Amino acid sequence: ETGVTQSPTHLIKTRGQQVTLRCSSQSGHNTVSWYQQALGQGPQFIFQYYREEENGRGNFPPRFSGLQFPNYSSELNVNALELDDSALYLCASSSGEIEQFFGPGTRLTVL
Amino acid sequence: ELKVEQNPLFLSMQEGKNYTIYCNYSTTSDRLYWYRQDPGKSLESLFVLLSNGAVKQEGRLMASLDTKARLSTLHITAAVHDLSATYFCAVSGVYSGGGADGLTFGKGTHLIIQP
Numbered sequence: 001e002t003g004v005t006q007s008p009t010h011l012i013k014t015r016g017q018q019v020t021l022r023c024s025s026q027s028g029h030n031t032v033s034w035y036q037q038a039l040g041q042g043p044q045f046i047f048q049y050y051r052e053e054e055n056g057r058g059n060f061p062p063r064f065s066g067l068q069f070p071n072y073s074s075e076l077n078v079n080a081l082e083l084d085d086s087a088l089y090l091c092a093s094s095s096g097e098i099e100q101f102f103g104p105g106t107r108l109t110v111l
Numbered sequence: 112e113l114k115v116e117q118n119p120l121f122l123s124m125q126e127g128k129n130y131t132i133y134c135n136y137s138t139t140s141d142r143l144y145w146y147r148q149d150p151g152k153s154l155e156s157l158f159v160l161l162s163n164g165a166v167k168q169e170g171r172l173m174a175s176l177d178t179k180a181r182l183s184t185l186h187i188t189a190a191v192h193d194l195s196a197t198y199f200c201a202v203s204g205v206y207s208g209g210g211a212d213g214l215t216f217g218k219g220t221h222l223i224i225q226p
Contacts (some may be wrong), residue, residue, distance in 0.1 A: 033213050043199075043214070043216050043217065048213050058213060090153060090154065099156060100144075102156075
């Protein structure tokens, strides 16, 4: 059974640029959630996708957007990058059951 | 707004000692999670607690849940160096859109266990 994978591992961008992060969910999981974890903080919920639709969103501006594909993989897009967007971005997949399984994360640095 | 508070935020202890991490949350929730995170790594699931009075144990870690007090504890027994990590509690919440079960995390407890 393949776990949750994310790409890329690390990424460096400059302010104002756009970035796309990718997540492949664990086999059999149809729900993907994205989290932002700033240094020294707990993860913050960005949004969740279920069957290709966004079905819940945390307190993040519209420049954070996402997609989920028919194979349940997902993308997180961030437009007009700001310095404060520098963080570890985690995705988690689940099958509608209780537990969420986290991927290794993408470390984004905005200069 | 759902809030999750952990204390202490930083804990340095010696091997062989016992200690407890506390997690308070502000509104009713039906799920309480504990995760471990090593530096630069992702989150490893430790426990999921679903009901009042639930207690789960794995090795030297034991977690409990009191839904009436909105309190969970993570107890460490006879600590060993390998347990050094940051521990997060998290609670499932309801967000705009209504359907999501995204988690609200505490700030984490940075635990250092010294020989």
